[in-house]
Amino acid sequence: MNSKDMQEKIIENYQRDEQMMILVFAQWCVNNDLDPEELYKRAYPKQASNPSLKQAFDLTVSKEEAGEIGDQTLLGVLSMFGNEDLAFVITEEIEKRKKKNGKK
Template sequence: MESRSSIMDKVISQYQEDENVMIQLFASWCANHQLDASTLYAQAYPQQEKNLLLEKAIEELEQDTIKIDTETLLNVLQLFGNEDLAFVVSEEASKLKKH
């Protein structure tokens, strides 16, 4: 039987992996629409410093960008409680539709 500490470590590790996927999806969506992911992130969270995981995801995008639709991204952001970022993405998506 696993110890409570071991289970907590696994839960934390899984959350961090999932969070990385969310960040990669956000960065990919921005790249798909020629938007600056760092700028949008700063609009959603102006009080935060640079997100190092986001910066890393942006750097990695130059080699491999996946296509992600807006609805999927919004669902993933909301799943992780990133309502502010989901709102900014939704606003940008509305602007894109108008063009």
């Protein structure tokens, strides 16, 4: 495999993994009755709407059909892709949920 082919393969893999991260985020939002676009806009207010997020949201299932996605799992996935701003917004939502449910 030459250098150009290797670079293309790395980019392909990254894009596929990034799409999986977006899908995990979108499904976590569905599972927690949150709007993924609203959270994304809070994290990245200067960015236009994200077509990858819309595509991922179309692939989500109802929370009854979905498996559980743990909060720490989502935060870890976001961290792997450097989405600290989105992780911060997610952490705020987790704290709101804990307060609402009477947990510390």
